[in-house]
Amino acid sequence: MLRSLMAVAALPLIFGSACATQSSTDELAGETAADNVADGKADGAVDGAYTYFQVSADLRKCLSPVCGGYFMARVNRSTTVCANGSSAASCYVPQLDWTEAHLRDDQQAKLLDAASQDATSDGVRALVRGRFASKTYPGHGNLGRFVVTEAWVAETSAVSGGVFVRVRDGGVRCIAAPCASTIEKGLNISRSAMIAEIDWSPAGLSSNEIQGFVDDLFTPSGAIIAGDRYTVTEAGRHAKGRTATAAFHRLADPTATAP
Numbered sequence: 001m002l003r004s005l006m007a008v009a010a011l012p013l014i015f016g017s018a019c020a021t022q023s024s025t026d027e028l029a030g031e032t033a034a035d036n037v038a039d040g041k042a043d044g045a046v047d048g049a050y051t052y053f054q055v056s057a058d059l060r061k062c063l064s065p066v067c068g069g070y071f072m073a074r075v076n077r078s079t080t081v082c083a084n085g086s087s088a089a090s091c092y093v094p095q096l097d098w099t100e101a102h103l104r105d106d107q108q109a110k111l112l113d114a115a116s117q118d119a120t121s122d123g124v125r126a127l128v129r130g131r132f133a134s135k136t137y138p139g140h141g142n143l144g145r146f147v148v149t150e151a152w153v154a155e156t157s158a159v160s161g162g163v164f165v166r167v168r169d170g171g172v173r174c175i176a177a178p179c180a181s182t183i184e185k186g187l188n189i190s191r192s193a194m195i196a197e198i199d200w201s202p203a204g205l206s207s208n209e210i211q212g213f214v215d216d217l218f219t220p221s222g223a224i225i226a227g228d229r230y231t232v233t234e235a236g237r238h239a240k241g242r243t244a245t246a247a248f249h250r251l252a253d254p255t256a257t258a259p
Contacts, residue, residue, distance in 0.1 A: 026229035028163045028186040028193060031077060035189045049166050049185035049192075052224075053080070053146075055111070055126045056118040058092065065094035065137045070115060072146055075127065075164040076188050083132040083144020094137065095145040100130070103151060107251045111151040123159035127152040127224060127248055152224055152248040155213075158203045160226040160246035167242075168222030170194055178232040178239035182217060187224070196232045196239035198225065203244045213247050224248040 053072045060067040073090035074080045082091035098108055114126035129150035136142050154160070163186055170183035178196035185192040200210045203225075216223040227243035 026163060028165060028184070028189065028191050028229075031189070032191075034191075035077070049187050049189070051131060051149075052127055052129050052164070052187040054118065054124045055096070055115045055128050055146075056090075057112070057116040059116075059119050065140060065143055069094035069143075070096060070146065071119075072128075072132075074188050075124065076186055081132070083134055083146075084142055091132065091144075093132070093144050093146045095135065096128075097133070097145045097147045099147070101148045101151060102253055103251055104253050107151065107253060110153055111251060114153045117157075121157075121159075123154075123161070123246065124164075124226065125154040125157070125160075125246075127164075150221075151251045153251060154203075154246045154248050155209055156204045156246070158246050162226050162228040162243065162245055164224065164226045165242065166222050166224050167195075167198065167217060168219070169217045176237065177234045178237060178241075180239045184242060193240055195241055197241035199227075199230065199241060199243045200247065201243075202227065203247045205244075205247060209247075212249070213244075216249065221250050221252075224250075 052075050054075055056071045056073075058067055058069050058071055062068075070093055071090045072080060072093060079087045079089060080091050081087050083093065101108075103111075111126055111128070117125050128146070128148045129152075130146055130148045132144050133147050134142050135145040165184040165186050167182055167184045170181055172179065172181040172194065174181065180194035180196045182195050182198070183192060184195055200213065205213070213223050225242065225244040225248070226246045228245070230241045230243060232239045232241045
């Protein structure tokens, strides 16, 4: 079973197949008052979960800088605070500032291609982490810019759905299955959970691609997935799992040196 691959990699003592049933309760879904309190958090940790945005190319036909830039929207949240301090479902910026991302030109182009796909199709393929900053454009005032610190691209064209979470190995080892050994942190929200499985099949990944994401779980950055909660049951024991309707790799230049 594909969904068992991640659990086996994290816990070699698991044998057999677990039974999975969809759960109606996902404690990471929706927005809470605690999330609002943490909205101003400047979370720069490599495994942090704040300041993540969907980025979509602006395909409107008018003169730059008021058209042709990008629309930014916080994932898992209904509003985004724009560069001028206003709140909206998404915010327009004429420019992405790559100076802190440490990415090659071809990697930037990969993110921008995914952002163009997001502008014309359902789901999310381009994610960035970073912040809005001011920038004045002659004759137009402060339209701002977005400073990119991380860039993430979906592995496949599957339509994302559910909650966006950052997942990585939680350091837990068990002697019985199901083993909740992976930590998931909701992006831009204050909640997290321990899960036993990830069902990679909705994202349409090959076995080699799944293994690549399994390997990512043991890196500081982990992986980002979007998906829904389900319940894992084995030998009368229950644990949480999450489907992966989309899975995102972080773009990184191994030759770059971050400050």
